[in-house]
Amino acid sequence: MGWMNRKSHPGTRDNLIAVQIDWHNTKDAPSVDFVEDTNDPKSFKQVPIETSNDDLPFIDASIVIAAGKVDLLWVIIDDIIYDCTDFVEEHPGGSRVLESFRSANCSWQFWRFHGEKDLEEFGKPLRIGRTTGIENKFKEPPRFVGLRKLWGDD
Incomplete structure (x- = not known):
């Protein structure tokens, strides 16, 4: 999922947090690498x-x-x-x-x-x-x- 880590991401790395979710069925599971910390x-x-x-x-x-x-x-x-x-x-x-x-x-x-x-x-x-x-x-x-x-x- 390299496209989510591109430099053109609207947030800065300072205000982003990592999110890890375990899904039983990974085929249909949504995926988020970073979420802006508001x-x-x-x-x-x-x-x-x-x-x-x-x-x-x-x-x-x-x-x-x-x-x-x-x-x-x-x-x-x-x-x-x-x-x-x-x-x-x-x-x-x-x-x-x-x-x-x-x-x-x-x-x-x-x-x-x-x-x-x-x-x-x-x-x-x-x-x-x-x-x-x-x-x-x-x-x-x-x-x-x-x-x-x-x-x-x-």
Whole structure:
């Protein structure tokens, strides 16, 4: 089965694992030499800018969490994952802000300081996928406090 090991294989040898299956009837048995390991956070790369958010690859929350343990700086804004590993030093608010949201959801915090234009210009090239199930670790405080009567009991 040399054709499966050709150099033009879409994956790299770093993110491939060997699979061995014993079949009783080898005549009809399917055969796979290598399978891409999608549990490795480093196997996910930034997608082309023209890719819509709906067409981004789905990345399980467990892989997003694991990315923070292998020196990747992924942040989640509205369930879209952004790889800020190379962008962190360019962030106008400083690296500390992004570091505090490593592998975490920072949706409401992002929208408090940024707009759609910022996400389009700086965020779109950093997208690597989408996910679900990663909650923001901070409760969003109310934006506006209502007025009370100064002389009221409440």
